[in-house]
Amino acid sequence: MKFIFLALVSALSFNALAHIDSEGSPAPKMRFASSELGLADAVPTQFLQVQPEKITGFTKYPAELKRMQEAFEIIETVINSNEFKEKVINFINKKGVRSYVRSNGLTNEGVYEAIMAGNELIGGAQTPGEMNFNVSRYMKFWSKVIGYTNPGKSNTMYVNGKFYKKFSAAEITSNVTHEWLHLCGFYHGSAAEHDSVPYAVGYIMRDLALKLEAQGYLN
Numbered sequence: 266m267k268f269i270f271l272a273l274v275s276a277l278s279f280n281a282l283a284h285i286d287s288e289g290s291p292a293p294k295m296r297f298a299s300s301e302l303g304l305a306d307a308v309p310t311q312f313l314q315v316q317p318e319k320i321t322g323f324t325k326y327p328a329e330l331k332r333m334q335e336a337f338e339i340i341e342t343v344i345n346s347n348e349f350k351e352k353v354i355n356f357i358n359k360k361g362v363r364s365y366v367r368s369n370g371l372t373n374e375g376v377y378e379a380i381m382a383g384n385e386l387i388g389g390a391q392t393p394g395e396m397n398f399n400v401s402r403y404m405k406f407w408s409k410v411i412g413y414t415n416p417g418k419s420n421t422m423y424v425n426g427k428f429y430k431k432f433s434a435a436e437i438t439s440n441v442t443h444e445w446l447h448l449c450g451f452y453h454g455s456a457a458e459h460d461s462v463p464y465a466v467g468y469i470m471r472d473l474a475l476k477l478e479a480q481g482y483l484n
């Protein structure tokens with residue numbers, strides 16, 4: 266009984282940083298300042314290498330593993346595109362301000378720089394310019410949680426096979442980016458906090474992944 270109670274408590278604390286399924290509620294329409302303002306041009310472009318480390322739990326799911334590896338390649342293409350840089354820097358929140366909520370005091374330019382620095386809470390300073398993380402697949406049919414992390418404790422993102430088995434590569438890019446931003450110390454409140462860095466940048470990633478898929482290139 267005590268064990269069950271502890272398991273519930275830990276499940277709840279995970280949920281604080283979990284990416285809850287938002288199926289049924291469409292992603293918000295996003296607004297961006299005009300790229301003609303040249304805001305992004307004032308920030309040096311950086312290169313971020315996607316460097317996944319331990320990938321576990323996929324042995325029996327080779328198709329999912331393949332889709333995830335495709336997603337890693339897409340993330341690297343998108344994150345290093347000028348369109349990604351423009352969208353991250355020009356992002357406007359629902360109050361009409363060019364700013365993310367819970368941005369750790371960073372401007373949009375600072376958020377872009379933090380992403381491209383690859384600065385995970387654990388080991389980020391030693392691996393600049395690398396997106397480092399582990400992925401561990403688990404399966405919980407009854408859960409609405411897509412994935413969760415324990416930022417500052419490990420660089421592992423735990424992803425629910427219930428969702429990953431259905432996810433397209435573009436959906437995986439969005440979730441992996443969202444969870445990785447937690448590993449870099451960016452958080453959100455509820456799953457409705459669309460203006461937070463993990464959600465907003467996750468949506469930017471997904472939209473550009475779909476655009477890349479459709480037209481074969483990004484600017």
Ligand SMILES: [Zn+2]
Nearest residue numbers: 282283284463
């Ligand atoms: Zn989250």
